[in-house]
Amino acid sequence: MMKRIVSNALFNTSNGLFATRRRGKRHVVVLSQFYRPEPHKFPPGVAAAVAEAGHRVSVVTGYPNRPGGKLYSGYRQRFRFSEVIDGIVVHRVPLVVNHSRKALERVANFLTFSMSALSVTPAVLDADVVYAYATPATAAIPAQIWHKLFGIPYVLHVQDLWPESVTDSGMLGTGPVNRVAAAMLRFWLDRLYGNAAGLIAISPGMQRLLVERGYREDRCAVVYNWAAEHAITVKSGDSFSNNGLRLLYAGNLGRMQDLETVISAARRFDENTDFQLDIAGGGLLEDDLRAAAAGSSNTRFLGKLSLEDVGKRYLEADFQLVTLKDIPIFRTTVPSKLQSSLAAGVPVITTVQGDVADLITQYDAGIVAEPENAESLAQAFKTALNMSPTQRARMGANAQRLYAEKMSHASSTSKIVAMLDGVASRSAPRKTLEANASYAPTSHHDSGVKA
Template identity: 30%
Template structure:
């Protein structure tokens, strides 16, 4: 089987869509399938092309057996509606055109979070006469409304109509949460075509390891209780709450608790400025590091903070970093209600706090820093719970869904042309 996968994020980018796509495609190649990925030059989230890459009209490379086709796009930082829209639309156009240069795909998959990529996937599937599968990572454009990045408008209304059109045209839809499935069903999408494959962690990379003492010393964190936020610093994450928590701790003289920020995003400059304004000495900001190195930084953490704005939409999401810190055996301080909080509470892998409530986060930090036995138990529970979210198993589950959709498509074609065999259809 030849899978054509469209995504605007792919390694060496290290965000959740890039990691999930790469790890799934890698497993499919191991299973003996051919996989071609169409993506753009790596630039997320700062809008600068990574060293060693160029924003060319078309470039090719191989990555763990995956054929990677990189196309030109208008590159912008992860901020500003107009420039980001130009980024999305340009990739939609060039990715669609590039799909014509890919030899005989059997299926076309496109992933969100922004669905202009899904538009390209649908167009490519029509041009190549292959089934279209929509991997749903975000309810976009609903998330734009939720964070206030764009005012209510006829444009958003039109985008929602386009969103529903794509859902209806997809052979199957693969959302990453059960809440997403419920949302789609409530909006009239057939439940039978929706199959949940959650996010997970690469357990060969994210696993328990000793604290990296050399790194801790280099960062000035030796002897500290280190809580960390690792990931994108975006509008949705409301990381001002974490700074307010550190302000409370500093004023109270809780000098042994330190907060580490690792990553980049639209809010990082403002967060740094706010930390300086508050004269915080218990905060460290670091830029994004390669995926293979991030486990060193996870290892110095005594707790991981996961946080999103207090918005109803975010009760439907499951931040992928949850599975990574579980796999590492790091207790979670979780400020996201809903389906992800159920995982935290059900597996007893961390402590819950209310989103945007700095006082509650402060209380949970003190609890874990003073009760190391509790922190140890939560971490051990996380290691056990993470086994259910092994990326290799999840990739195999998605592969079975893809293969099932192809067999279904073959059956439909045979009804139209009884003389055509399954082998003739798939070759």
């Protein structure tokens, strides 16, 4: 269970004292727009790993509202609110709650968090290093300012490569506004990335792009994302279908996932009673996709499922689908559903080119098809349909080996902790205002949220 401690304590600037940075036990600030109880596993995973390494951790985040775009029950937005979750102090700051596709509303959501986070500055002045979860990239603005004003080094965890994640999303259209935004973002990103003491890329392709754009290779490391391992049960090798094919797609039903192509390819098997496609999740295109699959005898929509329920579906699937549209930036992307499938020992059928296709091919952990090509994807389905249970089980074992060797929680978080420790060690000693002791939680209650 997550323990919450609630406070409305105000800053007491009279307690501010000058102090040199400590050696040994460090203060690491985790800066992220998202945190528990929201279902974002990476910032909490890093915070827990840093704490387990013996360092002090504090979190600066917004009020929980994702994925539904509504403030969670039990929370009321206000400044200077702190709680303790799993032994870690979490400072929350207000933001415009919104998950719209409208550009201005999304920008307001991003920037209000960035500006509000600066109100926590007195609580982070003694930080040795800031870990900034740069999704969205604007969430790292406070780290940029703290570095400029107080010399606190920061490490960026780059999940989505900007400006492409903005300009290629369609959020700003394709005209002059998009081009102006791209130019402005590049100007700012050059400084955000360039001044970072470390960059964490989620794939080799992303690392190459960052280096090609002029950022120092010795400061840029590849750390693959990991799965929600607590919700995953490994599929038994003898549980693959003897007859037919059971496919699962579990994830966002959005514009970038190319699910129109998936449904079109599955339509070619309508007369095959041994073919089953299950689609789990929700998103902007759910209604359109349901309409496209109307009348199909082999496609089912399961709606939104919990992590635990998705884990159960993995045990029934022969392959998981990992698909994206054919956009260059996606060649450096590793969708999170890939890690979940691999960890469960379920091979994949993927249309994601670049790093994902290379990994799947290298480990023989699935089948690669061309993106936005229903004929190619249908051929991949046919290949999978004709495979024996033994062949599928071998691919499943390869998938699990790939995850264990490159993507496990323990492996990835240990790399991040080592990077943060290295950055803090290399940074020159500095004089800072001691973090305000009065910015602290004071009372307890149990959130009832599962860790």
